Amino acid sequence: MSPSTVIVGGSVGGIRTAQALRSNGYVGEVVVIDAEPHVPYDKPPLSKSFLDNSLEADRIRLISEPEVVESRIDLRLGNKAAGVDLSNRMVVLENGDVVPYDDLVLATGVRARPSPWEASDGVHLLRTLDDAQRLKEDLAGARSAVIVGAGFIGAEVAATVKKLGLEVAVVDPLEIPIGQVLGADVGSRFVGLHHANGVATHYGTGVDFITGSRGDLVVGLSNGVELTGDVVVVGIGAVPNVEWLASSGLALDNGLVCDEYCRAVGQPNVYGVGDIARWFHPRKKQLVRVEHWTNAVEQAVCVAKNIVRPSEPTSYAPIPYVWSDQYDWKIQIAGETAMAEDVVIIDDPANKERFAAVYGDSKGTYCGAATVNWPRAMVQCRRMLEGEFDLSEPVGVLRQMVSSSSKLRSASAD
Amino acid sequence: MSIIKADMDLCQGYANCVMEAPKFFDIDDEGVVVVLQQEFGEDDRVRIEAAVRSCPVTALRIEE
Ligand SMILES: Cc1cc2nc3c(=O)[nH]c(=O)nc-3n(C[C@H](O)[C@H](O)[C@H](O)COP(=O)(O)OP(=O)(O)OC[C@H]3O[C@@H](n4cnc5c(N)ncnc54)[C@H](O)[C@@H]3O)c2cc1C
Numbered sequence: 206m207s208p209s210t211v212i213v214g215g216s217v218g219g220i221r222t223a224q225a226l227r228s229n230g231y232v233g234e235v236v237v238i239d240a241e242p243h244v245p246y247d248k249p250p251l252s253k254s255f256l257d258n259s260l261e262a263d264r265i266r267l268i269s270e271p272e273v274v275e276s277r278i279d280l281r282l283g284n285k286a287a288g289v290d291l292s293n294r295m296v297v298l299e300n301g302d303v304v305p306y307d308d309l310v311l312a313t314g315v316r317a318r319p320s321p322w323e324a325s326d327g328v329h330l331l332r333t334l335d336d337a338q339r340l341k342e343d344l345a346g347a348r349s350a351v352i353v354g355a356g357f358i359g360a361e362v363a364a365t366v367k368k369l370g371l372e373v374a375v376v377d378p379l380e381i382p383i384g385q386v387l388g389a390d391v392g393s394r395f396v397g398l399h400h401a402n403g404v405a406t407h408y409g410t411g412v413d414f415i416t417g418s419r420g421d422l423v424v425g426l427s428n429g430v431e432l433t434g435d436v437v438v439v440g441i442g443a444v445p446n447v448e449w450l451a452s453s454g455l456a457l458d459n460g461l462v463c464d465e466y467c468r469a470v471g472q473p474n475v476y477g478v479g480d481i482a483r484w485f486h487p488r489k490k491q492l493v494r495v496e497h498w499t500n501a502v503e504q505a506v507c508v509a510k511n512i513v514r515p516s517e518p519t520s521y522a523p524i525p526y527v528w529s530d531q532y533d534w535k536i537q538i539a540g541e542t543a544m545a546e547d548v549v550i551i552d553d554p555a556n557k558e559r560f561a562a563v564y565g566d567s568k569g570t571y572c573g574a575a576t577v578n579w580p581r582a583m584v585q586c587r588r589m590l591e592g593e594f595d596l597s598e599p600v601g602v603l604r605q606m607v608s609s610s611s612k613l614r615s616a617s618a619d
Numbered sequence: 620m621s622i623i624k625a626d627m628d629l630c631q632g633y634a635n636c637v638m639e640a641p642k643f644f645d646i647d648d649e650g651v652v653v654v655l656q657q658e659f660g661e662d663d664r665v666r667i668e669a670a671v672r673s674c675p676v677t678a679l680r681i682e683e
């Protein structure tokens with residue numbers, strides 16, 4: 206009998222694992238199980254182009270119908286997995302079916318952290334296509350929205366909802382929400398971006414209550430201010446979908462705990478991919494869990510290789526990368542910026558719409574970068590993160606890019 | 620020989636393809652992908668397929 210890999214979770218982590226298995230020559234069966242009934246779709250557009258109606262659901266698919274057939278992927282949608290029987294190597298579905306495996310990939314991701322504030326309706330979370338659909342319907346008749354949480358998803362939703370013509374307010378308990386990740390100086394520019402686009406921010410204050418119903422909601426802040434909105438979106442983080450594995454015997458601790466090869470600890474043929482996986486990062490020498498798209502894709506490739514060649518496994522040591530689109534800003538962040546000790550901001554006098562920030566650790570070594578509207582600079586920054594450089598080196602490269610592009614500009618103006 | 624096709628209008632300059640296969644992709648000053656080499660052989664297939672699937676906006680495809 207040919208071997209079989211069962212992948213639980215058919216979002217970007219699961220689907221890219223299935224595809225990478227075929228790319229790497231896997232000849233066994235590939236089964237993908239997902240609780241949702243929808244053909245596998247991509248999540249980043251849910252707060253951007255899908256929410257502002259520029260892309261329809263059929264344009265945000267992760268894999269085309271012909272490719273499912275060609276890659277021989279057995280897609281079992283609308284099936285929730287209820288548990289794993291490790292000793293008999295099978296996945297148990299909620300409907301009672303069992304699916305045997307030789308290798309198992311767990312890619313059930315995370316879900317939006319539930320809102321602790323109850324109102325009768327009109328309060329939204331945003332994680333799934335159904336969530337986005339419901340939010341879109343409520344936004345269609347609304348004039349105002351309050352966004353609770355100014356992380357990536359909250360900030361993107363604020364930008365998109367503003368673009369749709371609503372009056373928008375954003376609330377966050379931190380004074381400079383993205384400051385923890387990018388530092389206060391860069392973070393302040395992000396605060397200013399909301400203001401420049403006419404979105405009000407209520408930062409440094411929490412939410413005490415939300416009352417009312419769709420079309421007439423009141424968000425009560427800890428500082429006494431009461432905001433009104435037709436719609437409220439709560440974006441306060443996410444929690445790993447691991448409860449269904451509770452009795453399996455797998456190590457669970459803020460995600461599925463994996464070794465440096467993305468194998469569940471102590472289980473050579475069980476792997477974790479994407480937002481659910483908390484693996485031992487060999488360079489950082491600690492367990493990390495990353496909730497970004499590119500991580501899911503890169504981890505999928507690593508896991509597929511390790512399933513195909515288990516005797517010579519590849520360890521997984523990615524350089525983190527995430528993008529976000531907010532208003533007219535194309536934001537890209539790479540490496541480790543949160544722990545940085547030093548930051549240098551490089552502005553382009555000839556192009557005020559773009560800038561870069563590079564980060565150094567306690568030894569002055571370059572460790573991360575953020576760019577706005579400057580993809581080419583980010584390519585340089587990402588490449589240099591693969592080596593070891595003093596912070597002054599990426600600074601020099603970026604300043605060089607600024608001066609050569611301004612020379613180019615003045616030359617073409619002559 | 621297979622051929623890489625890029626949709627410049629879809630491309631958002633995320634550069635995942637460039638990181639995955641620098642011999643084949645780059646980014647221009649406007650932040651749009653440049654395909655450095657359109658044709659590729661079997662030796663590069665796994666890498667190119669990974670690069671195509673790493674594009675967040677499906678701007679890349681392979682034509683056989
Ligand atoms: C609105 C939004 C915008 C985003 N924007 C960006 C962005 O701009 N840039 C970026 O880098 N990242 C972004 N992300 C993050 C990115 O989408 C995630 O990192 C990515 O989706 C993770 O993929 P995953 O496959 O690990 O998990 P998920 O996408 O969470 O998928 C998990 C899948 O498992 C299924 N599942 C769960 N439990 C079970 C079960 N018991 N049985 C069967 N199936 C189950 C779920 O139905 C789901 O389909 C965004 C996320 C959201 C929600």
Ligand code: SF4
Binds near residue numbers: 678
């Ligand atoms: S990964 Fe896609 S969006 Fe990014 S540069 Fe390449 S083609 Fe463009």
